[in-house]
Amino acid sequence: MNFAVLQFPASNCDQDCVHAVRVLGHNAGLVWHKDTSLGAVDAVIVPGGFSYGDHLRCGAIARFSPVMQAVKQFADNGGLVLGICNGFQILCEAGLLPGALIRNRDLQFRCEQVYLKTDNFGTAFTSKIPAGKPLMIPIAHGEGCYFADGETLAKLKANGQVLWQYCDANGAVTEASNPNGSIQNIAGISNDRFNVAGLMPHPDRASEAILGTTDGRFIFESMIAALQVKSTAKAA
Template structure:
């Protein structure tokens, strides 16, 4: 399985993602420059965190028009695996691969700390190693992580089981106090209707090794590898 990590001007989690993927999965991973016109040869594309194009205009709005995004959109629509983390999630919404938008945090402050997530759907390629309801500790680092969608879209997300992660307390209870940024329905991550595109605000690559004091993030990368191995027989 070959991973590609996209590098935009302003990306700052690209090296973290590449290292975590190689360490956790043992699979090949390469950078993909934002001006690249093809993603042929890759099995999973990662849009990492950071501040693409300095977050000018709004988060992800300019990155949406990078040359690499056209082949990524086509790749995703053919069923290719795509994960956007933090700024990558913002880019996926701007590109129309995921519904909704990420607004400024409710307290208007940049947040950088551990959060607890409850896994709502373990049938996706990104979560197939986990148990539904499993609680994970994964850090956030964002100023615009407040997930918003209109009520019709929210209802569709819930009905189609597209909400993958919710902010919760350590006991797995989804409460207002556990919501760090004001996201509707405590949403921390969603997938598209087909389940092959995931966007999440927390950073699994920052908690994927024991040396970091937490390995909960390994689940995302291990799930992808398990899914791919089953797909390939």
């Protein structure tokens, strides 16, 4: 499969994402923010970092980059898009995902391992995650407190769009395991078509044993499995 990893000024996890995909035996290439086309790709990753210096609001300026028009079109056509950390913020600002990410509750930049409970295993981002396994994946953000208004939140929950919640090592969703004050411990969500997802934790930093955890692989492997099903269906 062929992944496009976007590159904005001050993206800093772009190479990590490319590496994580290649480690899994698939292709990944960088696409510059000024490009107006993604080329022939199967999926898009919007990586972490501090695009445009986080000026105004995180992701607020990146969403107007030429490449984001192409990403919007790609998503509208059903293409798989995953936003990680700043990528999640960009997708929310772009309106591709509902809600917003605001300053962490304690106003601190949090850089640590967290655990994630998967709430919906039936998606292109979660199907390969073993049931009941809390994923150990690191976070590194100052503005990762997820917020959505009551109506949006109710819709997210009713549709199964909450994909991951912060939990403890045993999988219990507790106040103490919420690193940033996210509403209902939400760490990651998808859109209502389940082809665009975002999360604050970094699966790209959890894809090789040397990094202390390989749990992030499950998310990329889920995407790859979904793309393989799609390409088999197309060939048939």
